[in-house]
Amino acid sequence: MGTLEERIAKSETHIFKAVFPSTTNHYDTLFGGTALQLMDEVSFICATRFSRKKVVTISTGQIDFKKAIPAGTLIELVAKVISVGTTSCKIHVDIFMEQMYSELRESVVSGTFSFVAVDENKKPVAILDHLA
Numbered sequence: 232m233g234t235l236e237e238r239i240a241k242s243e244t245h246i247f248k249a250v251f252p253s254t255t256n257h258y259d260t261l262f263g264g265t266a267l268q269l270m271d272e273v274s275f276i277c278a279t280r281f282s283r284k285k286v287v288t289i290s291t292g293q294i295d296f297k298k299a300i301p302a303g304t305l306i307e308l309v310a311k312v313i314s315v316g317t318t319s320c321k322i323h324v325d326i327f328m329e330q331m332y333s334e335l336r337e338s339v340v341s342g343t344f345s346f347v348a349v350d351e352n353k354k355p356v357a358i359l360d361h362l363a
């Protein structure tokens with residue numbers, strides 16, 4: 232199963248998207264609700280890959296929208312486990328915006344999401360079984 236550090240490193244999760252007009256608002260920037268949905272998804276995938284168990288979202292921390300994300304850019308979502316409890320784990324998510332035709336890249340949105348591992352009766356269970 233590896234050490235905790237190895238599991239955290241191995242479960243780091245990345246998703247790239249192109250910001251097409253179908254995902255933007257009337258300001259021609261990525262709709263905030265779409266950004267939140269993508270962050271919830273990438274953090275869910277990260278928590279699942281970390282625990283390899285059924286997990287549910289229990290809470291979100293503060294989400295900071297530092298810059299608008301214009302249509303026609305690329306985004307990368309990066310999710311990483313930042314703390315591990317008995318039945319829960321907390322994931323930090325960054326959205327990086329990249330220009331399509333230059334190397335310009337910056338962090339534009341960040342936040343945290345917490346997940347709890349649950350059994351078939353939806354009751355909390357250990358987030359990890361064994362560590363090396």
Ligand SMILES: CC(=O)SCCNC(=O)CCNC(=O)[C@H](O)C(C)(C)COP(=O)(O)OP(=O)(O)OC[C@H]1O[C@@H](n2cnc3c(N)ncnc32)[C@H](O)[C@@H]1OP(=O)(O)O
Pocket residue numbers: 275286287288289290315316317318319320345347349353354355
């Ligand atoms: C992937 C999806 O779409 S999921 C859909 C959205 N999510 C849901 O529907 C989940 C609904 N919530 C639930 O079913 C329940 O609250 C459960 C099963 C998640 C938790 O059940 P509870 O009996 O409240 O859990 P309990 O009080 O034992 O706490 C479980 C863990 O959550 C942590 N926790 C509880 N509340 C919070 C909170 N507000 N923020 C962060 N962590 C919390 C606890 O500290 C504990 O962690 P630990 O064991 O690592 O110390």
